[in-house]
Amino acid sequence: MPNPPARTPDASPAAVDVRGLVKHYGSVEALRGVDVRVEQGEMFALLGPNGAGKTTLFSILATLRTPTSGSALVLGRDVVAERDAIRREMGIVFQEPAIEQRLSGRDNLFLMGLLYGLTIAGARKRASEVLEQLGISDLADRRAQQLSGGQRRKLELARALVADPRILFLDEATLGLDVDARRTFWGQVRSLADAGRTVFFTTHYMEEADVADRIALIDFGVIVALGTPRELKARLGGGIVSLTTDDNLRARAWLSEHGFEPEPGGQEIMLLHADPAAVLPELLRNLPVRVERAEVHVPSLADVFLKLTGRGLEGGSKP
Amino acid sequence: MIRGIVAVVILDLKRFWVDRVRLVVGLAQPLLYLFVLGAGIGASSRMGGGDYRRFIFPGTMGLSLLFSATFAAITIVFDRQIGFFKAVLVAPIPRPAIALGKIIAGAIQSIVQGMVLLPFAPLAGASLGPLQTVEMIGAMALAALTFSTMGVAIACRFNSTTVFPVASNAVLMPMFFLSGGLYPLKVAPHWMQVAAHFDPVAYAVDLMRGVVLGEFFFPVALSLGALALTMVLLVSASVRVFNRGEDDSSLGASRLGWRR
The missing domain is CATH 3.40.50.300 (P-loop containing nucleotide triphosphate hydrolases)
Incomplete structure (x- = not known):
């Protein structure tokens, strides 16, 4: 402002x-x-x-x-x-x-x-x-x-x-x-x-x-x-959505078309995203395949704190 | 302001009521002075046992009022340690209301303790008529209020429950011994008579003794004036400590250690 x-x-x-x-x-x-x-x-x-x-x-x-x-x-x-x-x-x-x-x-x-x-x-x-x-x-x-x-x-x-x-x-x-x-x-x-x-x-x-x-x-x-x-939490570069579908190939193609960048290779589809928990419902709604398993890894506030200050939360501020 | 004072008084009296057994325990000390110390010293004094007990009854009453009033003030120190006072401090009541409430509540506790001791007067040979009883209660009330002011003035400067009793004893015992509570001031050495003029406890004891024996050491007007002056000075000193702006959480005791 x-x-x-x-x-x-x-x-x-x-x-x-x-x-x-x-x-x-x-x-x-x-x-x-x-x-x-x-x-x-x-x-x-x-x-x-x-x-x-x-x-x-x-x-x-x-x-x-x-x-x-x-x-x-x-x-x-x-x-x-x-x-x-x-x-x-x-x-x-x-x-x-x-x-x-x-x-x-x-x-x-x-x-x-x-x-x-x-x-x-x-x-x-x-x-x-x-x-x-x-x-x-x-x-x-x-x-x-x-x-x-x-x-x-x-x-x-x-x-x-x-x-x-x-x-x-x-x-x-x-x-x-x-x-x-x-x-x-x-x-x-x-x-x-x-x-x-x-x-x-x-x-x-x-x-x-x-x-x-x-x-x-x-x-x-x-x-x-x-x-x-x-x-x-998104400041850490976000989190990861991992999906297992009945047709991973088709899912990857759809994701690429819609601006997502799935990690190449692997049994699961790994997707880096700034806000994985918010994007998951959208994916589940729109993917043209059946999702068998979906997982979200979100960094904790402790991770954020560690990244920003180089120290953990429990340690205390005094060096 | 008035509502704030009333709130603090009710708070302290409720807590006092939880500890009401203190009233009985608090009787032990004055009775010990009256009937054990009194019997021993009385037997060896020119006054004789009976007269001596009658003589020191107002003194032990003073002692009882003095210690119960100061003990009531200890709640200030105690609250500061457990954080309870913070809740009172952030309430929208003026600081002087807290100081005045504490003083009034302490005086009430002290006078109640005194009323428990008063029925022992006849046993000490100090029977009081109806008018004398009224006068006695009036003198007790004045003494209790003065002593409570003294207690609060001391207590508001401490934040340790272990230091306060030691410090207050160091001040109170000399005041009591100098007051003439246990011996007649008029036969005391000259320097003690002079010192007694600066001792509020002496004036309070003298007023009560005057009611019982009919003879005063200090002129009554001087005693009343001295007690009133003590109260005015100490109330304003306490209010100043309670009012101290910076770092309210420590309530003026900040010099004895701060916390983040």
Whole structure:
């Protein structure tokens, strides 16, 4: 975009609009010039290894830290100058537990409601609604410390939802959960996003980032890549479709005619493509032969990260 | 603002109620001072055992209020460690509301602890009439509020639950010993009398003792003024720490270590 629009608070501003964001801790440069724009209603993932600057960016957006330079707007409001106004619009799930373990889930949500300005009756009602919505009403009257890790994380999510926020921020929200609990958790977050809430989350698990609409890869305090999960994977040069048909010769001829370039030779037809999963249905519909077997190899986000940075995701940013 | 304070107070009182057994355990220390230390020292003092117990009852009440109020403030340090406070910090309530809520909640916990100790007054030979009881509760409330302010002012500067109790004891014990809680200030060495003028605990204990014995060391107006001044100074100091802009997540304790 040659001429970015002027930054005036319009009717539907970007959910997150970060420009030239820099954050230093003493001599440590945690963020070295980050630009990100997240639209309303998007589910957006910030993916990177430990120490890449994810939590710092999250904390600035969550109004818990102030940037060294650059600007960050949430829903069109400045996170420093208009802190109090956007706090009303945000729900936040932290890495570490932020519910009072010795109180019941219901009490925790009730108290959060009070902190967000609801009346006593209003806060009680809202607590029940959220518990109902997340399907944890039956756990609500137990002390939080008696719940499982996954149930507690759901309670954290419920806590973030009490104020009915327009945007949800989650920082490594499933740290320490098993695969099953993680899947359930993200399923629930996904349906919140599908219902129109903006979700911005950080993670270092690539399979988690895959549920997002768009992903920003962050490393050493800068965004190294940004796009939909498909786009990012396509950066590797795409993936491979392999097909077995009842008439490979005829299939190859058709493919060549339609602009595809099948690899020569082999029992199967190998086809390199930027987005193999998207092209497969088209092939299956249009090939004039019967396809007996179809396979797609897609590179993982871990492969993408490795290619872009030369290091794996698990290793951490510190050399 | 008011709603924010109320929310913080309800939050802390709910948590206090979970730990209500503390009220009973918290009785042990003052009763120990009153009936064991009191009996021992009283027997060897010119006042005699009975009179001495009656004399130190306001002092042990002060001790009880002081420690329960400071202990209530420890929740600030504790919350900071487990991240619970972050959720409170990102809520749209003004920072001073958090500080004031904490102070009020601590004072309430402290006064409740004091009310549990109060029925032991007759056993210590300090029977109170109806008017005296009202006066006593008033003095206790003032003391509790002052001590809670002190607790919060100290606690908001720490982010370690192991350092805070040590540090607060290092401040509180001298304040208690200087307060005249266990001996009459008027027979204390001159330097202690001078030092007691700078000790808020001394004023609080003196007010309560005045109610019980009918004689004051400090003029009442001076005591009230000193306690009010202490509160004003410490409340504004706490609010300043809570208000500190940069890196809210650490709530002013950032000098003792930061996290990314």
